[in-house]
Amino acid sequence: MKKHNFSAGPCILPQQVFKEASSSLLNFNNLDLSLIEISHRSADFVAVMDEAISLVKETLNVPSEYSVLFLQGGASMEFLMVAYNLMKTNGKAAYLDTGAWSSKAIKEAKLFGDTQVVGSSKIKNYSYIPKGYSIPTDANYFHCTSNNTIFGTQMKSFPSTEVNVVCDMSSDIFSRKINVSDFDLIYAGAQKNLGPAGTTLVIVKDEILGHTGREIPTMLDYRTHISKESMFNTPPVFPIYVSMLTLRWLKENGGIEWIEKRNNQKADLLYNFIDSSSIFEGSAAFEDRSTMNATFLLTDNSLESEFNKMCLEGGINGLKGHRSVGGYRASMYNAMPLESVQVLVDIMKELERKG
Amino acid sequence: MKKHNFSAGPCILPQQVFKEASSSLLNFNNLDLSLIEISHRSADFVAVMDEAISLVKETLNVPSEYSVLFLQGGASMEFLMVAYNLMKTNGKAAYLDTGAWSSKAIKEAKLFGDTQVVGSSKIKNYSYIPKGYSIPTDANYFHCTSNNTIFGTQMKSFPSTEVNVVCDMSSDIFSRKINVSDFDLIYAGAQKNLGPAGTTLVIVKDEILGHTGREIPTMLDYRTHISKESMFNTPPVFPIYVSMLTLRWLKENGGIEWIEKRNNQKADLLYNFIDSSSIFEGSAAFEDRSTMNATFLLTDNSLESEFNKMCLEGGINGLKGHRSVGGYRASMYNAMPLESVQVLVDIMKELERKG
Numbered sequence: 001m002k003k004h005n006f007s008a009g010p011c012i013l014p015q016q017v018f019k020e021a022s023s024s025l026l027n028f029n030n031l032d033l034s035l036i037e038i039s040h041r042s043a044d045f046v047a048v049m050d051e052a053i054s055l056v057k058e059t060l061n062v063p064s065e066y067s068v069l070f071l072q073g074g075a076s077m078e079f080l081m082v083a084y085n086l087m088k089t090n091g092k093a094a095y096l097d098t099g100a101w102s103s104k105a106i107k108e109a110k111l112f113g114d115t116q117v118v119g120s121s122k123i124k125n126y127s128y129i130p131k132g133y134s135i136p137t138d139a140n141y142f143h144c145t146s147n148n149t150i151f152g153t154q155m156k157s158f159p160s161t162e163v164n165v166v167c168d169m170s171s172d173i174f175s176r177k178i179n180v181s182d183f184d185l186i187y188a189g190a191q192k193n194l195g196p197a198g199t200t201l202v203i204v205k206d207e208i209l210g211h212t213g214r215e216i217p218t219m220l221d222y223r224t225h226i227s228k229e230s231m232f233n234t235p236p237v238f239p240i241y242v243s244m245l246t247l248r249w250l251k252e253n254g255g256i257e258w259i260e261k262r263n264n265q266k267a268d269l270l271y272n273f274i275d276s277s278s279i280f281e282g283s284a285a286f287e288d289r290s291t292m293n294a295t296f297l298l299t300d301n302s303l304e305s306e307f308n309k310m311c312l313e314g315g316i317n318g319l320k321g322h323r324s325v326g327g328y329r330a331s332m333y334n335a336m337p338l339e340s341v342q343v344l345v346d347i348m349k350e351l352e353r354k355g
Numbered sequence: 356m357k358k359h360n361f362s363a364g365p366c367i368l369p370q371q372v373f374k375e376a377s378s379s380l381l382n383f384n385n386l387d388l389s390l391i392e393i394s395h396r397s398a399d400f401v402a403v404m405d406e407a408i409s410l411v412k413e414t415l416n417v418p419s420e421y422s423v424l425f426l427q428g429g430a431s432m433e434f435l436m437v438a439y440n441l442m443k444t445n446g447k448a449a450y451l452d453t454g455a456w457s458s459k460a461i462k463e464a465k466l467f468g469d470t471q472v473v474g475s476s477k478i479k480n481y482s483y484i485p486k487g488y489s490i491p492t493d494a495n496y497f498h499c500t501s502n503n504t505i506f507g508t509q510m511k512s513f514p515s516t517e518v519n520v521v522c523d524m525s526s527d528i529f530s531r532k533i534n535v536s537d538f539d540l541i542y543a544g545a546q547k548n549l550g551p552a553g554t555t556l557v558i559v560k561d562e563i564l565g566h567t568g569r570e571i572p573t574m575l576d577y578r579t580h581i582s583k584e585s586m587f588n589t590p591p592v593f594p595i596y597v598s599m600l601t602l603r604w605l606k607e608n609g610g611i612e613w614i615e616k617r618n619n620q621k622a623d624l625l626y627n628f629i630d631s632s633s634i635f636e637g638s639a640a641f642e643d644r645s646t647m648n649a650t651f652l653l654t655d656n657s658l659e660s661e662f663n664k665m666c667l668e669g670g671i672n673g674l675k676g677h678r679s680v681g682g683y684r685a686s687m688y689n690a691m692p693l694e695s696v697q698v699l700v701d702i703m704k705e706l707e708r709k710g
Contacts, residue, residue: 003387007394010592018389022380025373032358032670034373036551036597039362039673072427072553073574076588080572108572191589196391198427198553198591217435217463219428233431234546236553237365238593242391315387318394 004340007318010191012335017245055247067226069202078187079108087113089213094118094139099126099148126151128285147172150322152284152295176260193334195243198236266332266341267291297327359695362673365546367690372600410602422581424557430525433542434463442468444568449473449494454481454503481506483640502527505677507639507650531615548689550598553591621687621696622646652682
């Protein structure tokens with residue numbers, strides 16, 4: 001049965017990536033060896049790492065003064081590494097609180113210095129992105145989360161500031177055009193638009209590192225990984241390989257320009273229907289709606305079991321909303337085809353017609 | 356061409372594991388979804404994590420007061436986490452220095468407290484395991500490395516002490532019988548006998564945690580991962596799944612008793628030939644020789660290019676020794692069949708006959 005995978009992450013990746021990865025597990029590069037049994041220092045794997053890094057640089061047009069790293073530990077480890085590497089001794093950092101992930105980042109930063117929340121939408125259950133906040137000019141950095149999977153909100157612009165800007169782009173990197181030079185450090189867990197769970201992408205402007213006056217454990221120091229080109233220790237071979245394949249797929253199809261257009265089409269299709277519907281309503285503020293994760297509710301809860309049944313029969317997977325918002329969440333990451341969103345919208349229309 | 360994979364790690368895993376993992380990348384559990392596109396909170400993946408943890412407990416007969424964790428970051432991250440979690444404020448730890456990995460562990464511990472090296476074989480290029488050392492009774496813990504891949508040495512026994520014993524078993528866990536209760540914390544990067552690169556196994560006695568008087572960042576605190584059963588954040592799905600498959604393979608074939616016997620047979624076959632040979636010699640002390648990694652040299656370097664050529668033609672992969680020892684290293688991890696070691700020994704014999 002054809003499945004339409006709306007999972008929030010780990011999530012859908014291109015079918016051709018699954019096929020190639022599956023094949024490489026049996027015989028990689030015609031070596032008569034599996035991808036996962038070769039040395040990470042072998043020429044064949046070093047080429048994978050090099051290509052993955054090059055494709056990130058090319059796809060996002062990363063300026064030369066930035067390093068691209070593939071690490072481990074997910075965004076959760078970055079919450080801590082960012083503060084460890086950027087918060088000065090007796091320093092200060094400014095955080096924008098837009099949801100569960102921001103809150104976790106703020107918690108870790110507090111271990112390292114004065115952590116100021118310059119804006120928060122917590123009192124309205126994070127249903128919008130705060131605006132009009134100001135960033136102290138003496139902050140060591142400003143931290144924000146570009147897309148909030150749970151609440152379905154997305155930053156449409158980023159503050160212009162002299163302060164270093166750090167952004168957690170876990171759930172929308174590679175989905176739209178960004179100017180890397182507007183940021184000083186970008187990080188992203190791979191398991192949305194980049195690859196499977198198990199690796200973390202970091203893009204960091206080298207010159208912002210090494211100014212904290214703090215001793216940093218080797219593995220937590222970005223400079224360790226920069227100097228060893230993400231090979232200080234054994235990297236997560238398979239997640240990096242699949243990320244490389246996914247970046248190849250993106251490039252072959254037209255890169256960011258192509259995918260941004262496609263993502264907007266998918267989001268428009270779903271949001272336009274929601275806005276015209278009498279039985280569904282969006283749960284995020286109109287202007288802050290995410291193109292990646294559309295959160296919505298049934299206005300009449302009695303239709304819930306019928307809708308769930310229709311989704312199941314239609315092969316719709318992973319549509320249940322996060323418990324802190326309720327309702328539904330359609331995650332429409334890069335690899336999701338427009339057709340899958342159409343299948344969902346057709347089911348929603350059919351429910352409205354019947355209801 | 357049939358390859359004989361003697362790689363030091365990432366390394367050979369069972370062929371049936373490659374096949375099953377390859378298939379699950381296309382369609383996992385007949386879900387019509389790839390293993391790597393489903394939520395880590397889905398029943399299907401939670402069952403994988405539960406089975407992986409259960410198989411570790413069963414295979415190693417882990418006592419109930421220990422927790423089993425699957426983390427990220429490799430042994431290199433554990434070097435730091437061990438000290439963060441166990442070294443008390445103004446505390447002291449005792450380390451046995453048996454090679455490159457021990458040295459890196461010692462370096463990280465020094466950031467957290469008084470780190471005493473109680474024994475070292477550094478002056479003889481780590482060619483043996485120090486003995487007769489004493490462990491200060493006021494140390495917060497004693498740390499050792501059970502097997503040294505680079506130098507081909509292995510601890511055949513462990514000190515009996517009242518002090519907490521921490522052991523890096525990255526390269527020989529699941530290869531032989533151990534009494535988990537002789538240790539308080541065991542850790543191991545997966546990429547030898549357990550699975551592919553990208554996850555780290557930790558077995559920890561719960562009661563030793565929480566006594567440092569130090570605030571520990573969330574992701575570095577073992578208690579975080581114990582309380583969330585290794586699901587605090589998105590786990591490395593694929594490496595854990597392949598580890599689970601490898602543990603199933605080990606169990607189906609007879610567990611530790613079976614594999615220990617097989618590993619001894621392989622090591623005996625190779626070492627017995629080396630000891631009888633006039634053109635090869637072992638580089639590690641006889642009594643400390645590793646069953647996992649046999650390091651050896653050609654007594655006559657002029658035979659090197661001929662030997663390398665014969666290995667290449669025979670499908671022998673990954674035999675080059677580490678640069679700090681030179682010569683050759685035959686890594687014979689769990690999944691390597693006796694037949695592959697026989698192929699290598701036959702080539703070595705043929706060289707001796709010709710030479």
